[in-house]
Amino acid sequence: MSARIPVRLPVTKTPKVYIGGAFVRSESARTFKVSAADGTFFGNIPQCTRKDLRNAVEAAAKAGPAWARRSHYNRAQILYRLAEMLEARSAELVGSLVRFGAREADASRGMSVAVDRMIHYAGWADKYEHLLGSVNPVASPHFNFTVTEPMGVVGVIAPDSPPLLGILSMVAPVIASGNTVVALASEKVPYPSILLGEMLATSDLPGGVVNILTGFRRELVPTFATHAHIRAIYAAADGDDRKALRLGAAASVKRVRFVERAADWFAEAAQGLDAIRDFVELKTIWHPIGS
Amino acid sequence: MAEKRRAHARPRPSLIFGDLWEFDPAPETADPKIKARYDLFIGGRFVRPRSGRYFDSINPANERKLAEIALAGPADVDAAYAAAAGAFRSWSAMPGRERGKYLFRIARLLQDRAREFAVAETMDGGKPIKESRDFDVPMAAAHFFYHAGWADKLAYVAPGRTAAPLGVIGQVIPWNFPLLMLAWKLAPALAMGNCVVLKPAETTSVTALKLAEILQDAGLPPGVVNFVTGAGETGAAVMGHPGAAKVAFTGSTEVGKAIMRQLAGTDRRMTMELGGKAANIVFDDAPIDQAVEGIVNGIFFNQGHVCCAGSRLLVHEPVAERVIARLKNRMRVLRVGDPLDKNTDLGAINSKGQLATIRRLVAAGVREGATMWQPPCRLPDRGFYFPPTLFTGVTQSHRVAREEIFGPVLSILTFRTVDEAIEKANNTPYGLSAGVWTEKGSRILRMTSELKAGVVWANTFNRFDPSSPFGGYKESGFGREGGRQGLLDYARIS
16 A cells, blocks of 8 residues: 555445445445455445345336336337447446456457447347247138237346446347346456446436346355246356256246356357347237128 | 016026937047057157057047057167167258158148048047047148248248257157147257157057158158157156257146256256146127137137136126126037047046046135036046036135146136236236137237237137247246247257
């Protein structure tokens, strides 16, 4: 520590998690210490518990029906607005990525990809239905068509790295179709996700649609796995985590999509319709044609 | 005054049916050509099981033995997977046009022998001949025909992406629609270029093994399709085999969950088509006569052995009395008995075990205070039969309103408002199907969008088609069967 006393002491921010549209500490009041890449103390991050996760699921469930009822066009604009917020505050986000060890060039590239990805999914919000739904040529005199519907509350378990692009690439396709999300941020570099929460709060995204927890995977994976109101899981996970999530999923027939923890989120192939498709239900409707 | 007195003196008029004269029997007599003994179908040939063991398949209509079926053990399942893996390379590399032609052939050969298959299906499973003849077999052929045409058009299935086969698919199917479920599972898997190891249900293996003869006649390359017969243990071996790239299961939610747990340590893909407790909702403006037909079809089709059966009738209070009265009248003329009789509406319950399950749940309904009603009907002396049954005064907590009975038992609840109907309909861990009866278009669309179910029938019920995706929400499973969406579930998208 330098002995020099600064002329003005900077005001540091208390990191809080974003749940139900509000910034809160863990109900347990537990925190874990996070240091910057240069070893200096950065802050105390909420170490969220099962109870925090359950609270977040409740918030997500409450926000769900209204979010699902929004028009596709409206959801598209809200995702686009989110991209605008990210772009406007990209310097701050890049700064935080660099502070926790990313190279400047990688951080800026990641930031550009993140913004472009939001726009990619903003555009999907009013188009995926064309491609996933159908009118079906049944042999009997019925009008028969298949539409998509969101599943409900989806649990997202983000990879450690890249800390911002990872969580964003996983959350965007899930909310584009009207699901709400409870996400667990990168355990190693949680702060960019806290910043992301602040940007979500100032975009037009209704509170509760995206809830971001920080904390330890090993403490929270079992609850993600077994919580019956979480209807689907999207997890960057491998080995034991996958097994635990699948075992828990069996109890309530939960849908599961896994990606490698070391997946290349910078690639063009890391985005598209597939992730949207995995988090919608298909509903087929029949009606007789006649008088 | 005189008018009023007479109304008091005489009971309300109701129709008298059935017991005034006897129907002559009208049995279907086509030869089902069932062999005395069936071996396993592996690598294009019928082979004896390694254990040398066989089990009996009986006709549930009269409890007589129908055939002996080979019991497949782990070594047989291994052999089936090896045969499928061996066939995969050439089958998946074959031009789609050629693969499709095999499927077209299978569809045609099945149509040629449709009546024979219908009789065999009815004798093996107990369903009325009019259903196996007019629904199960033609619909099975339609599934092969529909998917045949996809085989050379896979580039159009996932726009902008490439759809490729997965490898060997393990499939386990139930006893309620033996041949039809087989067609649902086989046709899309094969069209996409996969090979298959399939286990029919232990009580209904005959039509699968008869279809194996058709596969031989069609010249299908050996190993592309393999049938291993047996009970739960064989099924677990098929689902758990490391050679499977994907498993597809249709059956109870309980077994589905067990399979999901069994495969938890793997990255095996899955399609699960599980149980249901569908609400069939009748509003006061519904066309009542059609709705009553729909209610009857919804719950008594195939003796109620239907995962998407409309087993909970939610009826709008203003019309409840009328609907129930007409429903009872309609039920009085349902003919229960010999499944091979062309006039039979309800055939035999599939097995002794299932009959016991139905009786247990019906007894629970009576014990919990719901009111049971059954029309007077004479059941055959031998065989497994259960009369069409309805419960009134059912509440949401009754077991007959919560658990899948999988029999001809209807639970009736009432509602006052649209919101109450939606709330009650969705108050179940299942979400396979639902029905809505109303003449009001906007209400239909509101209901269809609020009901949490994979299939919603509006002013109709229990309709199926190969081009129409079928599958559940929530604990009724995931993945779809039928249509472009069902085909995609058998593909690797890249």
